[in-house]
Structures are given as C-alpha cells and as structure tokens.
Amino acid sequence: MSLSIDATSALDxxxxxxxEALRAGASQxxxxxxxxxxxxxxxxxxxxxxxxxxxxxxLHMRVFVDGRKASLSTSDFNLAQLRxxxxxxxxxxxxxxxxxxALLPEPSENGARHxxxxxxxxxxxxxAQQKIEExxxxxRRIRELDPRITNSNGSHVGDSSSTTVLVNSxxxxxxxxxTRVHRSSSPVALDGExxxxxxxxxxARSLPHMEQVHAVAEKAVKRTVGLFGARKxxxxxxxxxxxxxxxxxVLSDLFSALSAANxxxxxxxxxxRVGDRIGNELVTIIDDGTMPALLGxxxxxxxxxxxxxxxxxxxxxxxxxxxxxxxxxKLGARSTGNSSGGxxxxxxxxxxxxxxxxxxxxxxxxxGVLVLDTIGFxxxxxxxxxxxxxxxxxxxNGEIAYxxxxxxxxxxxxDMLAGIDAVxxxxxxxxxxxxxxxxxxxxxxxxx
Amino acid sequence: MLEKETVERLLSTALERxxxxxxxxxxxxxxxxxxxxxxxxxxxxxxxxxxxxIRVIVGESAGYAYSDDLSIEALARAARIAALIARSHSGxxxxxRIDSARVSPFYDTSRTAHAPSQAYVNLLExxxxxARAFDSSITSVNANVSDELQDVWIGTSxxxxxxxxxxxxxxxxxxxSTKGRERGHGFVGDGGRTSIAFYDExxxxxxxxxxxRISITNLQAVPAPAGEMEMVVGSGGGGVLxxxxxxxGLESDFNRQGTSLYSGRVGERVANELVTIYDDGNLxxxxxxxxxxxxxxxxxxxxxxxxxxxxxYMQDHLNGTLMGVGSTGSxxxxxxxxMPQPRMCNTYMPNGDSxxxxxxxxxxxxxxxxxxxxxxxxxxxxxxxxxxxxGYLIENGKITTPVKNAxxxxxxxxxxxxxxxxGNDSKLANRHYTCGKGGQYVPVGVGMPTxxxxxxxxxxxxxx
Numbered sequence: 069m070s071l072s073i074d075a076t077s078a079l080d081x082x083x084x085x086x087x088e089a090l091r092a093g094a095s096q097x098x099x100x101x102x103x104x105x106x107x108x109x110x111x112x113x114x115x116x117x118x119x120x121x122x123x124x125x126x127l128h129m130r131v132f133v134d135g136r137k138a139s140l141s142t143s144d145f146n147l148a149q150l151r152x153x154x155x156x157x158x159x160x161x162x163x164x165x166x167x168x169x170a171l172l173p174e175p176s177e178n179g180a181r182h183x184x185x186x187x188x189x190x191x192x193x194x195x196a197q198q199k200i201e202e203x204x205x206x207x208r209r210i211r212e213l214d215p216r217i218t219n220s221n222g223s224h225v226g227d228s229s230s231t232t233v234l235v236n237s238x239x240x241x242x243x244x245x246x247t248r249v250h251r252s253s254s255p256v257a258l259d260g261e262x263x264x265x266x267x268x269x270x271x272a273r274s275l276p277h278m279e280q281v282h283a284v285a286e287k288a289v290k291r292t293v294g295l296f297g298a299r300k301x302x303x304x305x306x307x308x309x310x311x312x313x314x315x316x317x318v319l320s321d322l323f324s325a326l327s328a329a330n331x332x333x334x335x336x337x338x339x340x341r342v343g344d345r346i347g348n349e350l351v352t353i354i355d356d357g358t359m360p361a362l363l364g365x366x367x368x369x370x371x372x373x374x375x376x377x378x379x380x381x382x383x384x385x386x387x388x389x390x391x392x393x394x395x396x397x398k399l400g401a402r403s404t405g406n407s408s409g410g411x412x413x414x415x416x417x418x419x420x421x422x423x424x425x426x427x428x429x430x431x432x433x434x435x436g437v438l439v440l441d442t443i444g445f446x447x448x449x450x451x452x453x454x455x456x457x458x459x460x461x462x463x464x465n466g467e468i469a470y471x472x473x474x475x476x477x478x479x480x481x482x483d484m485l486a487g488i489d490a491v492x493x494x495x496x497x498x499x500x501x502x503x504x505x506x507x508x509x510x511x512x513x514x515x516x
Numbered sequence: 517m518l519e520k521e522t523v524e525r526l527l528s529t530a531l532e533r534x535x536x537x538x539x540x541x542x543x544x545x546x547x548x549x550x551x552x553x554x555x556x557x558x559x560x561x562x563x564x565x566x567x568x569x570i571r572v573i574v575g576e577s578a579g580y581a582y583s584d585d586l587s588i589e590a591l592a593r594a595a596r597i598a599a600l601i602a603r604s605h606s607g608x609x610x611x612x613r614i615d616s617a618r619v620s621p622f623y624d625t626s627r628t629a630h631a632p633s634q635a636y637v638n639l640l641e642x643x644x645x646x647a648r649a650f651d652s653s654i655t656s657v658n659a660n661v662s663d664e665l666q667d668v669w670i671g672t673s674x675x676x677x678x679x680x681x682x683x684x685x686x687x688x689x690x691x692x693s694t695k696g697r698e699r700g701h702g703f704v705g706d707g708g709r710t711s712i713a714f715y716d717e718x719x720x721x722x723x724x725x726x727x728x729r730i731s732i733t734n735l736q737a738v739p740a741p742a743g744e745m746e747m748v749v750g751s752g753g754g755g756v757l758x759x760x761x762x763x764x765g766l767e768s769d770f771n772r773q774g775t776s777l778y779s780g781r782v783g784e785r786v787a788n789e790l791v792t793i794y795d796d797g798n799l800x801x802x803x804x805x806x807x808x809x810x811x812x813x814x815x816x817x818x819x820x821x822x823x824x825x826x827x828x829y830m831q832d833h834l835n836g837t838l839m840g841v842g843s844t845g846s847x848x849x850x851x852x853x854x855m856p857q858p859r860m861c862n863t864y865m866p867n868g869d870s871x872x873x874x875x876x877x878x879x880x881x882x883x884x885x886x887x888x889x890x891x892x893x894x895x896x897x898x899x900x901x902x903x904x905x906x907g908y909l910i911e912n913g914k915i916t917t918p919v920k921n922a923x924x925x926x927x928x929x930x931x932x933x934x935x936x937x938x939g940n941d942s943k944l945a946n947r948h949y950t951c952g953k954g955g956q957y958v959p960v961g962v963g964m965p966t967x968x969x970x971x972x973x974x975x976x977x978x979x980x
Binding site: 121256 | 544548550553554556557558559560561562563564565566567575576577578579580581582583584585594597600601633634637655656658692694698699700701742743744773774775776777853855890891892893894895896897899900901902903920921922923925926927973974975
C-alpha cells in the first residue's frame with residue numbers, strides 16, 4: 069500500500085494503523101499522521117545559496133495496553149514494517165507501570181472546531197521563483213537601507229502546507245490542512261573593527277497577514293546598527309522593559325511552569341498556587357486555540373480534544389494550569405485542549421495587550437533598561453528563578469540614552485509577574501507564544 | 517537500504533543540469549526509550565527515522581530535497597528538485613560511478629538490535645532507588661534512558677560509497693529536593709556511543725547519587741552574587757565554556773562568509789598562550805565521536821588553537837572546498853531531512869601545569885563553576901552566556917557556600933585572554949551534551965582541566 073498526499077488516503081492509513089495496534093493486543097490506540105510540503109530558500113547578497121523542497125511524512129502513535137502506555141513515531145510507511153513496529157510498541161508497553169489515568173480521552177471529550185481559516189491557497193500556490201526573488205529583495209534592501217551593512221547571515225523565505233489526520237480506537241477521526249509562511253533577514257554590519265549581527269523575522273498562515281518585506285528589512289537593519297557603540301552598564305537594580313520578542317520568550321518559560329506535566333511532578337514554582345494573586349492586575353494571560361487564521365490555532369489538539377479559550381491568569385490571579393487528558397485526570401481537572409501529542413503544549417498563548425505604546429512606557433521610565441535580545445535559557449521551573457544574558461538600551465529621564473550589552477538581567481518569576489507595572493499595545497500574533505512589550509518595576513542588571 | 521546502482525543513478529540525475537558535486541545520504545535510525553516518573557515506569561517509546569536526502573552543490577549554493585518514500589520514482593523526483601539549484605544545462609549528462617570504501621570505526625558497530633526492554637527498566641529502577649535513599653528531602657526523581665542505532669550510507673559524486681553504524685545510549689536522572697518553598701534541582705546524564713554494558717561500570721546508582729548530591733547542594737545554596745569577579749571553572753563539565761566561547765566561532769560556515777569574529781585570523785593570537793583547544797571526532801565511545809561525518813569524511817583530530825594561536829577551522833565539504841583546505845570531517849546533520857553544517861565533535865583543552873589546589877588558593881573572591889547546565893553564543897561578536905548547574909563562592913582561597921542560579925556572561929575572545937591558570941586535571945565531561953545550531957541538534961562532547969579566569973561577569977540577583 070502506498071500513501072499519496074490526500075486526506076482520504078491519510079485517514080485510511082491512520083485507521084489501518086489503529087486497527088493493527090488493536091490486533092497486536094492494544095486495548096486502545098491513536099494514530100496521528102502528518103504530511104507536509106516544505107519549501108525554503110536562502111539568499112546572501114546577490115546569490116541564491118540554498119534551495120530546499122521536500123514532502124515529508126510522519127506517523128505518531130500512542131498505544132495503551134490496559135493502562136500501560138507506549139508511543140511510536142516512524143517515517144517508514146512500509147506496511148509489514150509498520151506491523152512489526154506496532155507489535156514492538158505493544159510489547160514495550162507491557163514493561164510500563166499500570167496507570168488508571170493512561171487512557172484515550174472519553175468519546176464525548178473528542179471533537180473538532182470548524183472554520184479556523186488555517187489553510188490559505190495563496191501560500192500553497194505561490195511560485196518558487198517569487199519566493200526566491202523575495203529573499204534576494206530582502207538582501208538588496210538591507211544593504212540599501214544602511215551602508216554599514218556589509219554582509220549577512222542570509223535572508224530566508226519559506227513556507228509549508230500540511231495535512232494532519234488523527235484517528236483513535238474510540239471512533240474519533242479528524243483532519244485539517246494548514247499553511248505557514250515566513251520571511252526573515254539577518255544583516256551583519258561593521259562597528260569599527262567589530263562585527264554586529266541582528267535578525268528579524270515574521271510568520272503567518274497567509275501572505276497578507278505577514279509583515280511586508282520592507283518592514284522586515286527595516287527592523288532587521290535597526291536591530292543590527294542600533295547597538296553600535298554599545299557599552300557595558302553598571303550593576304544596578306532598575307526597571308526593565310522587555311521588547312515584544314523577549315517578552316514572548318519570558319511567556320514561553322512561564323508556560324513550562326503552567327504545564328500540568330511539570331506541576332504533577334513538582335517541577336514548577338506554581339504548585340499549589342491556583343487561586344492566588346501572583347501577578348500585577350495588568351497580568352491577564354490567555355491560551356486560545358480557537359482564534360481564526362493564527363499560528364497557534366487548530367481544530368483539535370494532539371489527542372483529538374477540541375481546542376478552547378482558557379484564561380490562565382486573570383488580573384494577576386492564577387486561575388488554572390494547562391492540561392492534556394492524562395494530567396487533567398491525574399490532577400482532578402479537565403483537559404484544556406493543550407495536548408501536543410506526547411506532552412502539554414501551548415496553543416496561542418499570550419499576555420493580553422495594554423493601552424500604551426512602547427514609546428510611552430519608555431517616556432514614563434526615569435532610569436532603566438530596554439531589553440531587545442536575550443541569550444541563554446533556564447531549566448529552573450522548580451525554583452522560578454530567571455537570569456539571562458541581554459543587550460538593549462539604557463534609559464535615562466524617559467529617553468533612550470545609549471546602547472548597552474554584555475550584562476545579565478535577573479529576578480524570579482513571582483517577583484517579575486508581580487512587578488509588571490506597564491503593558492504595551494504592540495501585541496502581534498506572529499508565533500504561537502507571543503506578548504506585547506511590558507515593564508518590570510525592578511530587576512537586577514549585572515554589568516561592571 | 518538502497519542498492520549501490522540506485523545511488524549511482526540518483527547521483528547522475530542530481531548532476532543532470534550541471535553542478536560541482538552531489539551526495540546521497542541514506543539514513544535508518546532505530547530508537548527506543550523508557551521514562552520513569554514518581555517511582556514507576558511511566559512510558560516507553562519506539563522510533564524509526566528513515567529516508568534519503570539528496571544534495572547538489574554549485575559554487576557556494578546548494579539544492580536539497582529529501583524523501584521518506586523510497587520508491588525509485590519518489591527518489592528520482594527528489595534528485596531532480598535538488599538539481600534545480602544548477603540553473604544552466606551546461607553540465608550536461610554525467611554518469612557517476614561509486615565504489616565501496618572501508619570505514620575504521622571508533623565505536624562498536626556490531627550491535628544490530630536494542631537490549632531487552634527489562635534491561636532498560638532495571639537501570640531506571642536502580643537509579644530511582646539510589647536517589648530516593650540519598651536524603652529525606654528528595655521529593656521527586658525522574659529518569660530517562662534512550663538507546664539508538666543509526667545506520668548511514670553515503671554516496672558521493674567523487675566516487676565514494678560508505679556505511680557507518682553509530683550506537684548512542686544515554687541515561688539521565690533528574691532529582692528535585694524540597695524544603696518549605698525552596699526547591700533544589702540536580703541533573704546528571706551519562707552514556708555515549710556504546711551499549712547498555714557501559715552501565716556495568718558507570719552504574720545507574722553512581723549517576724543518581726551525583727544528581728541527588730547536586731540537588732541537595734542547590735537546596736542549601738544562597739543566591740549568586742552579581743558583578744565582576746574571578747572565576748574558576750571546574751574540570752570536565754567546564755568544557756561548555758570552550759564550546760560556546762570559542763568553538764562555534766571556529767565553525768567554517770561563519771568564517772568563510774566572514775560573519776565570525778575569527779574570520780581571516782588563522783595564524784594570529786586569539787587567546788592567552790596557556791590555551792590549547794582540540795576538536796576530536798575519534799575518541800572511542802564519546803558522544804561526539806564519528807568514524808565518518810555525514811558527508812563520508814573521517815572524523816579527525818583537529819587542532820583549533822595551539823598555545824593561544826588560531827590554527828584552523830572546522831570544515832565541512834562545501835566550506836572547506838571554497839576555502840581551499842578541504843573537509844576536516846566536521847560535516848554533521850541531525851537527520852536526512854536537513855543539509856549538513858560544519859559542527860563540533862568532542863571539544864576539549866589538554867592539561868596545563870597548575871594544580872587544582874594552587875588555582876583555588878590563589879583566588880581571593882570569586883565563583884567556582886563546577887559544571888554548567890548549558891550555554892549560548894552570538895557568533896559575530898562572540899558574546900556568550902552560560903548557566904551554572906553547580907556553583908560555589910570562593911572566599912580567600914577557599915571554596916565556601918554553594919550558590920544557585922548563577923549566569924555567567926562574557927565575550928569569547930576577551931575571556932580567552934583572561935585565562936591565567938590551566939590545571940593538570942583535564943578530563944571529558946559526563947556524556948550528555950547536545951548542541952543546537954540552525955535548528956539542528958547533534959550529540960557532542962566537551963572537556964577541560966580546571967581553569968582560572970581573572971575576571972568575568974556573574975549575573976546573580978544579589979548585588980554586593
């Protein structure tokens with residue numbers, strides 16, 4: 069049996085895989101099959117340096133043997149091999165401890181939302197040559213915008229068009245198509261002897277929803293030359309303003325602490341805190357998989373539970389963690405439609421926008437730091453501490469004074485959420501986890 | 517997976533429109549994993565990654581397509597798509613012949629299957645019991661074991677046809693201890709390109725006890741100080757410093773394109789003369805070892821920096837060819853779905869002359885970073901950051917209080933001039949590091965002796 073690229077044959081293949089698992093001794097099974105056409109191109113200066121185009125398929129399954137769970141993933145679609153792999157997964161499941169919560173969602177919990185506008189013809193139909201021209205145009209524009217741009221790490225344009233089907237042994241089957249398109253550029257400039265690099269990119273489900281080519285080029289250039297002559301700041305405790313992208317990375321870390329998978333094993337500083345006022349009243353954080361045409365939306369999650377809108381923090385009060393079916397049962401809650409297939413993942417997860425522009429927030433900051441970029445990552449969801457290498461601008465008397473770099477910012481998540489005293493109006497849904505700019509009243513900035 | 521003759525046909529098709537070079541990368545990877553959570557085997561996984569990637573190189577440009585459909589029609593289609601990068605038809609039809617070549621392995625390639633499931637389960641249960649027994653404040657133990665066998669077959673338009681089989685096993689133990697609202701975290705992992713027999717000597721108990729001890733240490737730790745101070749980096753795990761501060765900047769793509777701060781500086785002084793750095797793909801059984809890289813070139817021993825002088829970059833085929841020096845066996849990729857990039861293998865610093873005791877004793881006020889949890893670098897300027905997994909204060913020549921959540925921030929070339937002492941205790945770290953670059957993850961090794969840095973910025977929350 070071969071697998072062609074249409075939803076009907078994909079559904080048949082997934083159904084067959086589920087039946088095969090039941091024959092091999094599974095009491096329940098679920099198969100998710102995704103097929104994606106991907107294109108990407110890179111240009112550097114006047115040359116097309118990369119051109120990639122492929123169709124990729126992957127099958128992910130969960131099999132349950134009387135409350136014992138195993139998963140498998142494969143890109144080998146040979147049916148005899150699939151039968152053997154499924155038998156292997158069922159055999160491995162017998163070594164797993166029996167767990168009363170390790171089951172598929174109840175049939176009544178499965179379902180799908182409709183008309184989320186995830187598939188856009190303009191993306192699927194766009195000619196390869198147009199995408200190549202666009203990457204070359206980004207390279208041309210960054211050099212035209214500023215003569216100090218002498219090089220680049222490349223401009224990238226790409227898209228994907230995918231079909232996802234999910235079938236389980238409780239009778240659920242669902243399918244949806246989705247598109248994604250992105251463009252980005254990473255200029256390199258000479259600041260005296262030193263090289264500086266910046267990057268900016270944008271993504272959406274469809275072409276009209278994406279930031280324009282010139283806007284991407286301008287922001288990439290600004291991020292590159294804006295830090296010319298940056299100094300190392302003094303060590304101090306001051307207000308810190310997080311620019312949109314770094315604000316989103318803070319939310320991404322916060323999500324890990326809200327994930328029921330971490331809460332269940334004590335690996336979260338938010339354990340036992342539901343109902344508590346933790347954030348400033350400006351802090352309202354939403355997870356919503358139902359917003360039309362957004363990158364974090366889908367008709368159902370990784371186990372066929374319809375997505376929903378969940379208020380996670382409301383005016384600073386923690387209302388709920390985010391659950392898949394397993395951890396919801398384990399912790400006595402209901403799934404919030406956040407299964408990522410193997411764990412708990414975000415839909416559109418965002419801090420609700422405020423009313424002030426970033427400029428107004430800066431003007432309202434006597435002395436502080438605007439952070440444009442951080443490096444490093446934390447795994448300390450248990451203690452809730454936050455520490456990153458950063459670069460950005462020093463703010464004095466409500467104005468950007470000069471660029472700064474080679475410093476760290478540090479605090480704890482509880483202090484940061486409580487300290488958010490200004491939220492920007494610049495929220496943009498160009499990813500699944502997004503945020504407007506915000507200001508934290510006080511953090512430790514470590515430099516000289 | 518594919519016949520030699522099929523690969524020859526695909527290479528010929530790939531070069532139909534011209535092009536300097538083409539390669540076909542076939543991969544079949546079998547992986548198995550078990551995870552223990554809260555005292556029970558929580559889940560198990562099984563995976564097959566199988567497919568073929570076809571690449572055509574024309575000058576500095578590359579066309580790429582992959583297929584997990586192994587039918588000749590699908591593969592030929594991928595070859596024709598990869599060929600689109602060659603815009604002229606001037607190359608014309610070229611018939612490619614490939615010959616099998618021998619590969620000298622640096623790990624056991626005889627294993628064809630995973631161990632019985634019960635053997636993995638036993639490792640996890642032994643680790644769990646050992647960690648729990650260590651201290652009554654330990655509230656959570658999670659452990660994971662994964663084992664994989666990756667077969668790669670590589671055919672190149674310069675006539676080579678090679679096969680490598682790479683085992684990779686890893687056991688990781690994560691321990692959380694609790695005292696009131698305080699939580700202490702410890703993680704230790706070890707394994708390598710070896711089999712489950714590795715854990716006969718490096719027992720799961722020894723890994724679990726190390727993780728438990730770090731967790732308890734962090735539970736007692738005080739917030740890290742903030743500001744400039746001396747730093748002593750511990751042997752083994754301290755090697756993350758080399759990987760981030762220097763290693764990435766010496767990968768040849770950044771240097772050929774002129775975007776690294778090390779571009780055009782071979783032969784120049786880039787570090788204190790105490791500093792020598794190697795990258796080695798040939799260390800038996802290490803995570804970053806490769807008998808051949810993913811372009812079919814031997815994973816060699818490379819001298820990157822010698823007594824402070826930059827000696828060379830890590831090259832893959834494309835960049836090494838354009839720079840006129842050839843590959844150093846550094847072309848690696850995550851899977852058949854992506855093109856290779858120049859990458860590190862096992863990066864380490866050999867022994868210096870100082871004893872660990874004299875290095876500590878000479879430090880008046882500083883931080884002792886015994887191991888790092890990870891790091892990141894920005895290539896064009898070399899600014900890096902890393903997170904200390906286990907750290908202590910050094911006060912008046914003595915290691916004193918443990919500190920938690922220290923982030924170290926610095927600049928690669930700057931910190932390499934501030935190396936003021938190199939210990940005589942060089943060793944490789946526990947084998948659990950994975951390096952990410954451009955969205956691709958590959959296993960690597962790091963190593964280092966105890967090293968003293970005269971001044972660095974510590975980003976704690978405690979302003980002195």
